[in-house]
Amino acid sequence: MYQSEYLKHFTEQVFTAIGCSQEEATLAATVLISADLRGVDSHGIARLAGYVRLYDNGRLNPAPQIKVVYETPSTAVVDGDRGLGLVVAPKAMEVAMEKADKVGSGWVSVRNSNHFGIAGYHAMLALEKDMIGWTMTNAAPLVVPTFSLDKLLGTNPIAVAVPAMQEPPFVADFASTAVAYGKFEILQRKGLPAPIGWAQDAEGNPTTDSNAVKSGGGLLPLGTDREHGSHKGYGLGAIVDIFSGVLSGANFGPWVPPFATAGFMTAGQGVGLGTGHFVGAMRVDGFRPADEFKTDMDKWIRAFRGARAVEGKQVIIPGDPERELEAIRSVEGIGLLEPVVRSLSELGKRFGIPFEEQL
Amino acid sequence: MYQSEYLKHFTEQVFTAIGCSQEEATLAATVLISADLRGVDSHGIARLAGYVRLYDNGRLNPAPQIKVVYETPSTAVVDGDRGLGLVVAPKAMEVAMEKADKVGSGWVSVRNSNHFGIAGYHAMLALEKDMIGWTMTNAAPLVVPTFSLDKLLGTNPIAVAVPAMQEPPFVADFASTAVAYGKFEILQRKGLPAPIGWAQDAEGNPTTDSNAVKSGGGLLPLGTDREHGSHKGYGLGAIVDIFSGVLSGANFGPWVPPFATAGFMTAGQGVGLGTGHFVGAMRVDGFRPADEFKTDMDKWIRAFRGARAVEGKQVIIPGDPERELEAIRSVEGIGLLEPVVRSLSELGKRFGIPFEEQL
Numbered sequence: 001m002y003q004s005e006y007l008k009h010f011t012e013q014v015f016t017a018i019g020c021s022q023e024e025a026t027l028a029a030t031v032l033i034s035a036d037l038r039g040v041d042s043h044g045i046a047r048l049a050g051y052v053r054l055y056d057n058g059r060l061n062p063a064p065q066i067k068v069v070y071e072t073p074s075t076a077v078v079d080g081d082r083g084l085g086l087v088v089a090p091k092a093m094e095v096a097m098e099k100a101d102k103v104g105s106g107w108v109s110v111r112n113s114n115h116f117g118i119a120g121y122h123a124m125l126a127l128e129k130d131m132i133g134w135t136m137t138n139a140a141p142l143v144v145p146t147f148s149l150d151k152l153l154g155t156n157p158i159a160v161a162v163p164a165m166q167e168p169p170f171v172a173d174f175a176s177t178a179v180a181y182g183k184f185e186i187l188q189r190k191g192l193p194a195p196i197g198w199a200q201d202a203e204g205n206p207t208t209d210s211n212a213v214k215s216g217g218g219l220l221p222l223g224t225d226r227e228h229g230s231h232k233g234y235g236l237g238a239i240v241d242i243f244s245g246v247l248s249g250a251n252f253g254p255w256v257p258p259f260a261t262a263g264f265m266t267a268g269q270g271v272g273l274g275t276g277h278f279v280g281a282m283r284v285d286g287f288r289p290a291d292e293f294k295t296d297m298d299k300w301i302r303a304f305r306g307a308r309a310v311e312g313k314q315v316i317i318p319g320d321p322e323r324e325l326e327a328i329r330s331v332e333g334i335g336l337l338e339p340v341v342r343s344l345s346e347l348g349k350r351f352g353i354p355f356e357e358q359l
Numbered sequence: 360m361y362q363s364e365y366l367k368h369f370t371e372q373v374f375t376a377i378g379c380s381q382e383e384a385t386l387a388a389t390v391l392i393s394a395d396l397r398g399v400d401s402h403g404i405a406r407l408a409g410y411v412r413l414y415d416n417g418r419l420n421p422a423p424q425i426k427v428v429y430e431t432p433s434t435a436v437v438d439g440d441r442g443l444g445l446v447v448a449p450k451a452m453e454v455a456m457e458k459a460d461k462v463g464s465g466w467v468s469v470r471n472s473n474h475f476g477i478a479g480y481h482a483m484l485a486l487e488k489d490m491i492g493w494t495m496t497n498a499a500p501l502v503v504p505t506f507s508l509d510k511l512l513g514t515n516p517i518a519v520a521v522p523a524m525q526e527p528p529f530v531a532d533f534a535s536t537a538v539a540y541g542k543f544e545i546l547q548r549k550g551l552p553a554p555i556g557w558a559q560d561a562e563g564n565p566t567t568d569s570n571a572v573k574s575g576g577g578l579l580p581l582g583t584d585r586e587h588g589s590h591k592g593y594g595l596g597a598i599v600d601i602f603s604g605v606l607s608g609a610n611f612g613p614w615v616p617p618f619a620t621a622g623f624m625t626a627g628q629g630v631g632l633g634t635g636h637f638v639g640a641m642r643v644d645g646f647r648p649a650d651e652f653k654t655d656m657d658k659w660i661r662a663f664r665g666a667r668a669v670e671g672k673q674v675i676i677p678g679d680p681e682r683e684l685e686a687i688r689s690v691e692g693i694g695l696l697e698p699v700v701r702s703l704s705e706l707g708k709r710f711g712i713p714f715e716e717q718l
Contacts, residue, residue, distance in 0.1 A: 073433070073462040073463055074432070074462045074463040074464045075642070104431030104434035145663060147673065148667070148668060148669075149668060170597070170601065174591040177588070197586075197587045222582055222588050222591050223583075224582075224583075224587050229536070229537050235519075235677045236595070238677060242521055246652060246659055247643075247647065249651070253659055271655070271658060287435075287468050292608070296605045296608075296630070296631075300611055303613055304511055307508070307509040308508040308509050309506050309507060310506045310508060310562075313506035315507045316505070
């Protein structure tokens with residue numbers, strides 16, 4: 001087990017080693033390790049080597065000039081200057097929150113960025129200001145629209161964070177697909193098949209092959225097939241792509257470049273700049289007095305948490321499992337898989353930063 | 360077959376007969392019949408008798424004072440004064456679009472309303488101004504969150520309309536459930552079972568009983584089960600509910616009152632005012648020059664429409680089927696089921712407005 005502070009400090013040092021400022025390295029490390037703390041292991045320190053590879057490939061600018069290139073009082077486009085999405089997204093959220101402070105809400109579409117880590121982190125930045133946070137990002141194409149044989153959308157997640165009064169906040173953070181690609185990587189490592197409804201094969205048939213996406217198949221949208229609403233998952237992923245990519249002037253659809261670790265995908269010819277995000281903040285008291293709203297959110301949360309449940313299960317509020325895991329992992333530490341430890345040791349050797357293996 | 364103008368005129372007369380102004384009756388009829396034209400028959404003239412029953416039950420104010428009760432430059436709460444949702448929602452969209460005109464975007468949460476017809480109609484109002492339109496509404500509880508035995512959410516739809524240049528607009532309009540409740544009503548009429556994955560029974564088990572929702576069961580969220588992402592559909596429905604109900608001070612969750620026709624549901628004790636909606640508009644040129652954006656939307660639409668498809672199928676752009684049906688039904692007319700014709704004849708007799716039966 002590794003203490004989160006240890007992993008954060010290591011990550012920080014790697015980011016400064018490739019040329020990030022101390023401030024941005026700290027921010028990026030905080031975002032990255034928050035994924036490990038919250039149980040979204042696929043988006044945490046496991047990706048650190050990938051970000052370094054992005055840098056090696058000339059796609060990552062460690063000292064970006066992140067700036068607003070277009071704006072109105074409540075909207076803006078931010079250009080990330082090929083910076084770490086881990087840094088670009090929180091800075092874009094700052095712009096959105098400043099606008100919300102002044103005119104009630106702020107909505108920022110971001111171009112020229114890279115993978116931004118877990119969507120929920122950025123949305124949650126709004127909570128301490130009694131704002132609702134909204135975050136989305138497009139991603140490299142792994143997903144087939146309904147009836148398509150071509151992969152045209154990423155897993156395109158949405159995160160929405162809503163403050164409550166005495167209850168912990170509502171934090172929904174989910175991909176617009178049946179499952180995240182990370183679930184396939186776990187099955188691949190174990191040599192196990194996937195449930196029907198997660199992916200299709202190269203001919204568009206249902207498949208249990210956990211390697212299907214690598215061999216011409218594709219991830220299925222939330223809903224899995226037409227009869228169960230896959231066109232709705234496709235519509236949702238499309239909305240994320242349009243708001244993140246088309247509205248900002250980033251790449252969109254089949255042209256979104258792959259994250260560095262995704263070796264089996266080839267980068268498309270670009271139609272815009274880098275990866276796109278969309279972030280927003282709304283002041284709760286742009287609608288109602290904040291205390292009234294948050295008291296009603298408590299009522300909402302208690303009604304749902306108190307629902308009668310299927311035997312042996314309970315009704316969960318979005319954000320509950322991640323928050324509970326964060327409480328545990330903050331104390332007990334974070335377990336890392338052997339390949340992740342190896343990749344961190346290699347980074348440590350390359351940059352002269354000792355990484356203590358604990359397996 | 361009935362010409363849409365004939366049905367619209369009849370609807371208008373019914374609404375004026377219960378006390379609506381001519382202007383509002385025309386608007387309400389236009390919204391209602393647009394559902395029939397676009398193929399969303401369950402939300403069209405089939406519900407006219409239901410709106411009249413709302414009036415008979417004292418829940419509908421035919422002459423509402425619809426007004427902004429709270430606002431910032433980019434946000435507002437509109438109180439619908441128990442008016443027809445068919446009228447309240449377009450007026451709230453007007454407020455959102457005025458705000459977008461001035462500060463880039465406008466977001467309006469609506470309380471004290473009723474069923475607003477098809478979500479897509481209201482979102483599409485933004486298109487002619489080169490804005491992106493966003494519409495959501497909560498609804499009476501028919502849907503079980505993941506692992507819940509209690510119905511806590513409505514089918515809570517989302518509609519997003521995005522303008523393009525030469526291509527027709529992108530119009531996604533979908534419930535946050537595996538299927539809309541109307542699909543069950545069709546199966547009930549025909550005495551047919553439902554596919555697994557649409558509903559659960561009173562014990563939370565998968566069921567093919569098309570009457571399950573009436574006998575203690577519930578509609579399943581988009582994703583159908585935990586393994587295929589039902590917690591994401593639940594999260595989406597929850598976001599719609601919070602934005603529409605909690606943010607406005609309307610009813611939310613299990614407390615949203617039933618639409619008049621849903622006789623098998625009992626009205627909850629209220630926690631707010633009426634039904635809630637959430638509508639928004641963003642000026643495309645709040646982000647990029649509108650022509651650049653719309654040209655890229657054409658590129659997006661063509662990439663998706665041109666994708667390789669499963670044999671005998673094609674990849675559809677959200678909004679395509681409804682637009683194609685509207686073109687056909689505008690010319691050939693609209694077919695009505697016998698029970699709908701009967702209900703319209705009865706309304707005609709009651710109000711002294713002849714309805715010509717054509718079966």
